[in-house]
Amino acid sequence: MKTIRDVARCAGVSPATVSRVLNDKGYVSEEKKKKIEKVITEMGFEPNQVARGLAKKTSNTLALIVSDITNPFFPELAKGAEQVALSNGYTLMLGNTKGADNKPNDYTKILMNKYIDGIIIATHDIDSQLLKKYSNMPMAILEMENDVENACTIKVENVHGSVLATEHLISQGCKKIAHIYGPLYDQTSKERLQGYQKVISMHSDYEEVTIQSDFTIDGGINAVDQLLHKYPDIDGLFVGNDLMAVGVIKELNRLSIRVPDEIAVCGFDGIYLTRIVNPEITTIEQPIYKMGEIAAEKLIDRINNPHLNRECIVLDVKLRVRQSSKKSKQNTIF
Amino acid sequence: MKTIRDVARCAGVSPATVSRVLNDKGYVSEEKKKKIEKVITEMGFEPNQVARGLAKKTSNTLALIVSDITNPFFPELAKGAEQVALSNGYTLMLGNTKGADNKPNDYTKILMNKYIDGIIIATHDIDSQLLKKYSNMPMAILEMENDVENACTIKVENVHGSVLATEHLISQGCKKIAHIYGPLYDQTSKERLQGYQKVISMHSDYEEVTIQSDFTIDGGINAVDQLLHKYPDIDGLFVGNDLMAVGVIKELNRLSIRVPDEIAVCGFDGIYLTRIVNPEITTIEQPIYKMGEIAAEKLIDRINNPHLNRECIVLDVKLRVRQSSKKSKQNTIF
Numbered sequence: 001m002k003t004i005r006d007v008a009r010c011a012g013v014s015p016a017t018v019s020r021v022l023n024d025k026g027y028v029s030e031e032k033k034k035k036i037e038k039v040i041t042e043m044g045f046e047p048n049q050v051a052r053g054l055a056k057k058t059s060n061t062l063a064l065i066v067s068d069i070t071n072p073f074f075p076e077l078a079k080g081a082e083q084v085a086l087s088n089g090y091t092l093m094l095g096n097t098k099g100a101d102n103k104p105n106d107y108t109k110i111l112m113n114k115y116i117d118g119i120i121i122a123t124h125d126i127d128s129q130l131l132k133k134y135s136n137m138p139m140a141i142l143e144m145e146n147d148v149e150n151a152c153t154i155k156v157e158n159v160h161g162s163v164l165a166t167e168h169l170i171s172q173g174c175k176k177i178a179h180i181y182g183p184l185y186d187q188t189s190k191e192r193l194q195g196y197q198k199v200i201s202m203h204s205d206y207e208e209v210t211i212q213s214d215f216t217i218d219g220g221i222n223a224v225d226q227l228l229h230k231y232p233d234i235d236g237l238f239v240g241n242d243l244m245a246v247g248v249i250k251e252l253n254r255l256s257i258r259v260p261d262e263i264a265v266c267g268f269d270g271i272y273l274t275r276i277v278n279p280e281i282t283t284i285e286q287p288i289y290k291m292g293e294i295a296a297e298k299l300i301d302r303i304n305n306p307h308l309n310r311e312c313i314v315l316d317v318k319l320r321v322r323q324s325s326k327k328s329k330q331n332t333i334f
Numbered sequence: 335m336k337t338i339r340d341v342a343r344c345a346g347v348s349p350a351t352v353s354r355v356l357n358d359k360g361y362v363s364e365e366k367k368k369k370i371e372k373v374i375t376e377m378g379f380e381p382n383q384v385a386r387g388l389a390k391k392t393s394n395t396l397a398l399i400v401s402d403i404t405n406p407f408f409p410e411l412a413k414g415a416e417q418v419a420l421s422n423g424y425t426l427m428l429g430n431t432k433g434a435d436n437k438p439n440d441y442t443k444i445l446m447n448k449y450i451d452g453i454i455i456a457t458h459d460i461d462s463q464l465l466k467k468y469s470n471m472p473m474a475i476l477e478m479e480n481d482v483e484n485a486c487t488i489k490v491e492n493v494h495g496s497v498l499a500t501e502h503l504i505s506q507g508c509k510k511i512a513h514i515y516g517p518l519y520d521q522t523s524k525e526r527l528q529g530y531q532k533v534i535s536m537h538s539d540y541e542e543v544t545i546q547s548d549f550t551i552d553g554g555i556n557a558v559d560q561l562l563h564k565y566p567d568i569d570g571l572f573v574g575n576d577l578m579a580v581g582v583i584k585e586l587n588r589l590s591i592r593v594p595d596e597i598a599v600c601g602f603d604g605i606y607l608t609r610i611v612n613p614e615i616t617t618i619e620q621p622i623y624k625m626g627e628i629a630a631e632k633l634i635d636r637i638n639n640p641h642l643n644r645e646c647i648v649l650d651v652k653l654r655v656r657q658s659s660k661k662s663k664q665n666t667i668f
Contacts, residue, residue, distance in 0.1 A: 061427070069412055070606075075403040082430055093395070094428035096416055217610065246610050253612050272404075276551065276580050278587050278612050 002045040011039040062299060063116045065095040065107050067123035071215075071243060072271045073288060074122065077142075080292025081120055088300050090117070097125035118299040124186045138302035140295040143188050152298040153312040154291055158188055161284035161317040162195020165238045165266045168282070168319055170203065172264050172327045174236025178209035180223045180248070181240045186215070192240050192268060209234065213244055220247025228255075235263055242267040242274050242283055249277050249324065264325040279323035286317055336379040345373040394424050396633060397450045399441050401457035402432040405549075405577060406605045407622060408456065411476075414626025415454055422634050424451070431459035452633040458520045472636035474629040477522050486632040487646045488625055492522055495618035495651040496529020499572045499600045502616070502653055504537065506598050506661040508570025512543040514557045514582070515574040520549070526574050526602060543568065547578055554581025562589075569597055576601040576608050576617055583611050583658065598659040604652075613657035620651055 004022070008015040013032055020026040021036045028036075039045075062085050066074040082092045093116065095107040107126070118138035121131065128146045131139070139151040146153065169177050179196040182189035193210065200206045211227055213219035220239060224247070227234060239245040245267030252259050259265055259279055267274060270285030294313060302308050338356070342349040347366055354360040355370045362370075373379075396419050400408040416426045427450065429441040441460070452472035455465065462480045465473070473485040480487065503511050513530040516523035527544065534540045545561055547553035554573060558581070561568060573579040579601030586593050593599055593613055601608060604619030628647060636642050 069403070069409040070406070072404070072406065072409075075406075075409055078403055078428070079430060082428075091427060091429070093425060094412065094416070095425070096413060250610055250612070273607070273610065276584055276607065277610060278584070 002043050007036065007039050007043060007045050010043065011036045059117060060090050061093055061116050062090050062118050062120065062296065063093045063095060063107075064120045065097060065123055065126065067096070067125055068098040069094065069096050072273055073241075073243075073269055076271070076288040077122060077292040077295075080289040081296040082292075084293045084296035084300070088296075090296075090300065092296075097123045117303045120295045120299055122295075124183075138299055138306065140299040140302070142291065142295060143186075145187050147310075149310060150302060150306070150308075151310060152295075152302060152308075153310075154295050154298070154315070155187075155312070156286045156291075156315045156317050158191035158317075159195040159198070161268060161286075161319075162192045162238065163199050164317070164319045165268065165282075165284050166196050166199035168321065168325065169236035169238060169264055169266055170199070170206070172236070172260070172325055174264055174327075175206075176209065176231065176234050177206065177236035177238060178211070178227050178231065178234050179238045179240065180211055180213050180220065180227070180244055182213065182215040182244075184212070189215075189240055196238055213240075215241050215243060217243050217247040217250070220244030221251045224248045224251050228257075237263055237265045239265060239267045242269040242271045242281065245281050245283070245324075246273050246277055249279070249281060253278075260323065260325050260327050264327055266325050270320065274320075274322070282322045282325035283320050284317050285320045287315055291315065336377050341370065341373050341377060341379050344377065345370045393451060395427055395450050396424050396452050396454065396630065397427045397429060397441075398454045399429040399431060399457055399460065401430070401459055403428065403430050406607055407575075407577075407603055410605070410622040411456060411626040411629075414623040415630040416626075418627045418630035418634070422630075424630075424634065426630075431457045451637045454629045454633055456629075458517075472633055472640065474633040474636070476625065476629060477520075479521050481644075483644060484636060484640070484642075485644060486629075486636060486642075487644075488629050488632070488649070489521075489646070490620045490625075490649045491651050492525035493529040493532070495602060495620075495653075496526045496572065497533050498651070498653045499602065499616075499618050500530050500533035502655065502659065503570035503572060503598055503600055504533070504540075506570070506594070506659055508598055508661075509540075510543065510565065510568050511540065511570035511572060512545065512561050512565065512568050513572045513574065514545055514547050514554065514561070514578055516547065516549040516578075518546070523549075523574055530572055547574075549575050549577060551577050551581035551584070554578030555585040558582045558585050562591075571597055571599045573599060573601045576603040576605045576615065579615050579617070579658075580607050580611055583613070583615060587612075594657065594659050594661050598661055600659050604654065608654075608656070616656045616659035617654050618651050619654045621649055625649065 004015045004018045008018045017028055018036055020028050021033055064078055064081055069075060085092045097107060120140045122142040131146055131148050135149045139148055141151050141153045143155045166177060181193045184190055197208060200208045209231055211223050213223040237248060239248055245265060248265055249259060252263060257263055265281060267281050267283040270283050274281035274283045338349045338352045342352045351362055352370055354362050355367055398412055398415055403409060419426045431441060454474045456476040465480055465482050469483045473482055475485050475487045477489045515527045518524055531542060534542045543565055545557050547557040571582060573582055579599060582599055583593060586597060591597055599615060601615050601617040604617050608615035608617045
């Protein structure tokens with residue numbers, strides 16, 4: 001591999017002069033500059049990124065920490081973030097906080113010993129107090145309450161989305177609507193539960209029926225079993241995320257309970273799995289890929305301008321009606 | 335942040351001596367060594383990984399290049415590789431060769447300018463000639479013909495798996511079995527097609543019916559439509575990967591063609607999507623997570639022992655029979 005020394009020798013200058021040209025820092029005469037640039041082109045010299053990183057304290061690397069890359073929400077997010085990273089000259093390092101054994105990996109510690117220019121946090125497995133400790137690191141944080149000074153938070157209209165979902169089930173003629181929510185340390189779970197409660201409390205003829213689960217397919221299966229055992233007359237289910245909704249559909253199919261005629265189902269997220277199960281699942285769609293893009297854009301902004309203020313971006317969601325909630329007219333009228 | 339100089343000052347030795355202890359290289363008296371280690375512990379000094387990387391030409395970073403992380407095969411592979419990486423003190427950098435616009439990203443070039451200790455290649459979008467150019471970089475390569483000198487190849491028994499799949503469909507009473515295969519620049523597609531052809535050629539009463547597609551859900555949908563248009567009497571489908579099989583099931587459901595009674599379906603890969611569609615899909619199961627683990631293990635072996643010979647590891651596959659291919663006895667006997 002060619003080094004700065006090789007370039008310097010060939011151009012008849014000192015390595016320090018080559019370095020000044022490469023980093024566009026300090027004075028070098030136009031004549032010398034042209035000569036050095038010519039040698040660089042002729043030799044096919046490419047400056048070593050790590051050495052440059054050490055000098056400039058930068059590595060052109062972003063880290064994306066997700067809770068579990070096997071949840072199909074995250075690969076789409078990762079792809080959006082990666083595209084923006086690449087087109088800005090960065091590469092993306094991936095971390096899962098949920099390891100094989102479900103024991104959280106402490107990625108903050110791992111990353112702080114490397115030169116990472118900035119971090120996108122898309123997991124609730126990192127304590128927000130811990131994040132504050134690293135507030136000199138540029139951050140973009142997804143769906144999480146935090147008071148990290150140097151951070152941009154990106155979230156979606158969770159409460160509004162849940163209101164849309166619950167009102168949609170009411171409009172389809174459901175009389176008893178239950179909600180399966182996720183872990184409450186997760187801000188999204190809390191907000192989605194709030195949206196459901198808000199709508200139910202506004203209708204005196206509706207009763208609040210809720211059960212907690214864990215945002216996984218198996219969690220959805222277990223929750224719907226428990227719900228039906230206690231409330232066999234449920235005819236509408238607003239499920240806190242799409243993965244659990246996939247489990248719910250699977251279990252209702254197994255129990256030969258017709259969806260949507262006997263129970264209408266609505267999820268939340270907009271992952272593509274909602275389109276491959278039968279019936280397809282009505283959901284509240286988030287712009288997942290775009291969230292990844294915005295997170296990377298905002299992070300790179302913060303790397304380039306370290307003194308940007310804290311910022312919070314809230315994105316819109318959409319109700320996407322599919323077969324799982326379209327009750328036939330007969331059911332809704334009588 | 336504490337530096338080597340701080341440690342040296344406090345221990346009353348030179349920075350070079352501290353460095354020798356940290357890198358376990360060169361002679362340092364036991365007495366000095368103990369003193370330096372004590373100071374390191376007391377100061378909470380953690381050596382800067384990038385600076386160490388520059389000195390040792392290592393960064394403790396592995397790269398995993400996949401074609402498309404939104405294909406559920408890859409997140410599982412990535413998680414296996416990441417767990418092994420972390421437990422050996424490495425972090426994992428992720429790259430997708432298929433960008434948003436399906437234009438391949440040239441990750442080899444991006445990575446060669448960074449200190450990456452080794453690469454796992456799990457994509458066919460990188461030319462094998464290009465890989466040879468980088469043969470001084472330790473590599474683990476999944477499912478790909480290559481003659482990279484420093485590489486370990488990990489693959490599965492594709493031909494054997496396809497033989498199992500095709501024979502299984504015959505055993506279920508299928509009389510006309512078609513095969514949907516993937517792109518032929520992909521070694522796996524070729525081998526799976528070979529396995530199918532091998533079985534069909536051994537049975538004089540069976541006809542070879544094949545169609546090419548692209549390993550995606552939509553590709554499966556389109557392929558089954560074209561097949562049924564030309565061969566309405568097909569009663570068995572061996573689909574070259576599970577993602578296409580998911581599309582096939584979705585389309586057969588839409589056409590109200592009963593699976594498996596009218597058409598039995600078998601996929602290949604063993605991704606979890608095969609268990610969430612209805613009916614669940616019979617598949618040839620690869621040990622995906624384990625492939626990620628082995629790739630990372632073998633790569634780290636090669637980083638530590640640069641003179642290991644080329645190696646090829648072939649893993650077993652299993653036929654996992656589910657509802658999509660279990661024809662009722664009546665069909666198989668009469």
